Amino acid sequence: MSSRPRHSAEKRVAVEPLDAAALERLALLDRVARWPVLALVVSGLFWAVIAGGLQVIAAIKLHAPGFLADTAWLTYGRVAPAAANLFVLGFGIPMGLGVAAWLTSRLGSVPLAWRGMMLVGVKAWSLGLLVGVVGILGGRGTGIEGLELPAFALPIMLPGYLLMAAPVLRTFAQREPGEVYVSQWYVLAAVVTFPWFQLAGTLVAVWFPLRGVLPAMAGAWFLHGVFVLWFLALALAVVFYFVPKLVGRPLPSRNVALFGFWMLIIAGPIGGPARFIGGPFPAWLPSLGVVGNVWLLVPLVAVAVNLLLVLRGQRTLVKSSNALGFTVFSLAACLLWFGLNIVNSLGFFRHHTQFTLFTPGLDWLLLWGGFGTAMLGAVYYLVPRLMGAEWMRPAWVRMHLGLVAGAVVVLVGAHLLGGWLHGSALRDPTVPFVDVARRYIPFAATGTLAWLLLLGANLLLTVQIGWLLWTTHGASCVPEVRSWLRPETREVNP
Amino acid sequence: MNHGPLVFLGLLVSVVCSWAAVVMVPQFQVGDQGMVRIEETGQDYPQAPAGLARRGAEVYRANGCQYCHTQQVRDAGEGQDLARGWGARRTVVRDYLRDQPAMIGTVRYGPDLTNHGIREHDRVKLLQRLYNPRWVMPGSPMPRYPYLFELRRVGPDGGSSLNALPLPEGEGPGAGLEVVPTPDAEALVAYLLSLRADPLFFEVFPPPAPKPATNAEPSTLTATNLPPSP
Numbered sequence: 113m114s115s116r117p118r119h120s121a122e123k124r125v126a127v128e129p130l131d132a133a134a135l136e137r138l139a140l141l142d143r144v145a146r147w148p149v150l151a152l153v154v155s156g157l158f159w160a161v162i163a164g165g166l167q168v169i170a171a172i173k174l175h176a177p178g179f180l181a182d183t184a185w186l187t188y189g190r191v192a193p194a195a196a197n198l199f200v201l202g203f204g205i206p207m208g209l210g211v212a213a214w215l216t217s218r219l220g221s222v223p224l225a226w227r228g229m230m231l232v233g234v235k236a237w238s239l240g241l242l243v244g245v246v247g248i249l250g251g252r253g254t255g256i257e258g259l260e261l262p263a264f265a266l267p268i269m270l271p272g273y274l275l276m277a278a279p280v281l282r283t284f285a286q287r288e289p290g291e292v293y294v295s296q297w298y299v300l301a302a303v304v305t306f307p308w309f310q311l312a313g314t315l316v317a318v319w320f321p322l323r324g325v326l327p328a329m330a331g332a333w334f335l336h337g338v339f340v341l342w343f344l345a346l347a348l349a350v351v352f353y354f355v356p357k358l359v360g361r362p363l364p365s366r367n368v369a370l371f372g373f374w375m376l377i378i379a380g381p382i383g384g385p386a387r388f389i390g391g392p393f394p395a396w397l398p399s400l401g402v403v404g405n406v407w408l409l410v411p412l413v414a415v416a417v418n419l420l421l422v423l424r425g426q427r428t429l430v431k432s433s434n435a436l437g438f439t440v441f442s443l444a445a446c447l448l449w450f451g452l453n454i455v456n457s458l459g460f461f462r463h464h465t466q467f468t469l470f471t472p473g474l475d476w477l478l479l480w481g482g483f484g485t486a487m488l489g490a491v492y493y494l495v496p497r498l499m500g501a502e503w504m505r506p507a508w509v510r511m512h513l514g515l516v517a518g519a520v521v522v523l524v525g526a527h528l529l530g531g532w533l534h535g536s537a538l539r540d541p542t543v544p545f546v547d548v549a550r551r552y553i554p555f556a557a558t559g560t561l562a563w564l565l566l567l568g569a570n571l572l573l574t575v576q577i578g579w580l581l582w583t584t585h586g587a588s589c590v591p592e593v594r595s596w597l598r599p600e601t602r603e604v605n606p
Numbered sequence: 607m608n609h610g611p612l613v614f615l616g617l618l619v620s621v622v623c624s625w626a627a628v629v630m631v632p633q634f635q636v637g638d639q640g641m642v643r644i645e646e647t648g649q650d651y652p653q654a655p656a657g658l659a660r661r662g663a664e665v666y667r668a669n670g671c672q673y674c675h676t677q678q679v680r681d682a683g684e685g686q687d688l689a690r691g692w693g694a695r696r697t698v699v700r701d702y703l704r705d706q707p708a709m710i711g712t713v714r715y716g717p718d719l720t721n722h723g724i725r726e727h728d729r730v731k732l733l734q735r736l737y738n739p740r741w742v743m744p745g746s747p748m749p750r751y752p753y754l755f756e757l758r759r760v761g762p763d764g765g766s767s768l769n770a771l772p773l774p775e776g777e778g779p780g781a782g783l784e785v786v787p788t789p790d791a792e793a794l795v796a797y798l799l800s801l802r803a804d805p806l807f808f809e810v811f812p813p814p815a816p817k818p819a820t821n822a823e824p825s826t827l828t829a830t831n832l833p834p835s836p
Contacts, residue, residue, distance in 0.1 A: 174747065175747060177739065177747055177749045177750055178750055181749055182753055184669070187749060188673065188749050189672070189674070193673065251669065252668070253670065254667075254707065255667035255670075255707045255709050257673075257711075291608055292613075297613060300610070304617050305618075305620075308618070308625075309621065312621075312625050312629075321706065323637065324700075325708045326632060327708070328707070328710050329629060330628075330629050374616070377616065377617060380620075381620060381621060381625075381628075382627060384624075385628055388710070389684070390681065390685065391680070391697075391710060392678055392697040392698050393632065463684070463685060466684075467676060467714040469713075472713065538685070538690075538714060539686050541686045541689035545716070545717045546743055546745050549716075549745075553747055
């Protein structure tokens with residue numbers, strides 16, 4: 113909070129048009145970060161597509177009990193957790209780290225450090241995840257929600273994570289002196305806390321399981337921690353970066369942002385037990401979770417005030433910029449999640465929503481509405497800059513935005529509304545259970561449609577990135593690949 | 607906020623504190639709970655499940671039944687679990703001491719199964735439910751588990767295996783075939799039949815009815831000590 117920022121990162125983020133030298137510097141930074149960031153983004157996208165496919169299967173199974181029923185590997189209770197783990201750990205982690213690395217390099221105005229490590233790390237991470245998910249599909253899941261990966265997955269994944277994350281921290285440490293911008297705090301929070309959540313959770317739930325219900329609580333602690341301190345924090349990092357930058361106005365108050373940040377950090381990780389209100393735990397524990405969730409009201413207001421003031425009166429600009437469009441959608445989803453998460457911990461509301469479709473709906477609101485769209489917006493902004501080439505068709509970017517936004521609205525809308533009706537039916541003991549099921553099934557079926565839309569959207573982005581790689585590097589790769597296929601032409605020389 | 611190490615430290619403290627509060631403190635509070643003697647039956651509770659049921663819990667976990675079924679009963683103030691007949695009382699930490707892991711679940715696409723063994727005693731019906739839930743509950747959206755069964759050709763003399771599943775009228779895989787449950791299916795059914803959490807002990811006794819007066823009240827104390835009035 114120095115009064116006279118020298119190389120204020122905020123300045124770079126905000127208003128002044130950059131001079132030629134600064135632009136060149138940015139271009140250099142982007143070029144240096146190209147392969148590691150691209151590797152992480154593509155890997156995240158790859159897992160998102162796989163997870164999307166599995167999730168479609170799971171969603172269909174909720175309303176078509178005979179669908180693919182003969183294969184043990186594809187039963188609902190295995191596909192659903194496999195898809196969830198792939199969304200969180202396969203899509204969320206590499207994609208988030210890729211964007212975080214890029215943000216850190218830009219905001220610190222230093223080239224990304226230790227780039228080779230990231231390339232190795234993402235492979236180890238993906239390998240561990242693959243092994244773990246095959247384990248879940250093969251029936252070796254741990255049965256603890258959130259921490260389903262079998263015990264042997266984490267020893268492969270965690271070193272991979274450290275290899276991916278260390279360069280981000282290193283780059284941050286090497287930043288140019290001056291004020292640290294809001295987005296950098298959020299990136300730091302996400303990158304630093306995640307491995308602790310995963311390690312500490314796995315330790316007591318999988319490797320040396322505590323007795324009875326406590327592993328389940330550790331799973332909830334892990335899930336909630338990751339949702340708040342990874343998905344929400346990184347979504348906010350991106351939003352705080354793009355909104356002031358693209359609108360061209362600085363943040364109204366750094367102090368409010370700071371306050372909101374610390375409130376989120378303190379209250380975020382203790383909200384987990386609220387998932388088990390009324391459950392078999394010491395009674396104070398879920399109450400602690402409720403306190404944590406209600407406390408989120410403070411960061412909600414802090415974030416909303418700051419960013420909505422920047423956005424006031426910018427409707428036309430938001431409509432005309434793709435990156436801003438994605439980001440604003442993400443901001444809206446994050447704020448909605450904040451709000452719903454708070455009311456959902458209050459008795460009058462929770463009595464209608466506990467154990468219903470509402471629970472996954474809320475998670476997906478943050479995962480896809482908040483985090484997913486923020487990351488996609490960032491990807492659309494950064495990939496052409498990394499590659500030095502433009503997207504194939506600007507209209508396709510718009511189309512993707514439309515698809516994702518549509519999918520999220522349908523998915524979340526169906527689950528929240530369906531969850532309410534599901535809960536109301538559960539609350540009426542005269543309704544037999546098959547009739548309860550009849551109430552929620554139409555909404556679950558609508559969810560299938562949304563997952564298909566989302567899968568299509570992610571495939572669209574994959575095609576676009578593939579095309580971009582082809583136009584920029586195809587020409588140099590093709591002769592190379594040809595020469596591999598015809599080795600004899602090489603060997604004629606003595 | 608311009609000092610990386612400070613932010614780093616703050617983050618770590620927050621994670622560690624939440625970890626301590628949410629996992630370690632409960633572990634110290636209830637982690638060393640043991641069995642209790644139930645006065646009515648003279649038995650300790652909870653008992654370790656019988657071998658087959660224990661194996662069935664593994665099948666339950668491996669096939670992810672807990673993604674649709676909860677195993678936790680809330681008090682009347684929290685929901686209609688008791689009114690739905692899912693239990694006579696709420697569940698508490700002690701009920702799960704023997705579960706490895708405890709699969710309490712978070713979503714009820716299907717009914718709660720905490721006390722399923724009290725409601726259902728019919729092994730054949732449960733096997734039929736696993737093969738095709740619609741045989742026992744028309745319109746059920748629960749997935750089928752045919753892979754827990756084997757299809758066998760009926761022997762040439764028309765006799766069938768001893769443990770072949772009796773099929774409902776007009777249903778089944780077709781003439782000349784019989785459905786035989788695998789050991790996994792039998793174990794899972796044994797587990798489902800074993801599910802019950804109904805013994806009463808001090809944590810779960812219903813709150814006592816308010817007494818008219820207590821010893822702590824000085825007025826009553828003096829009143830009882832007074833000699834009876836003539």
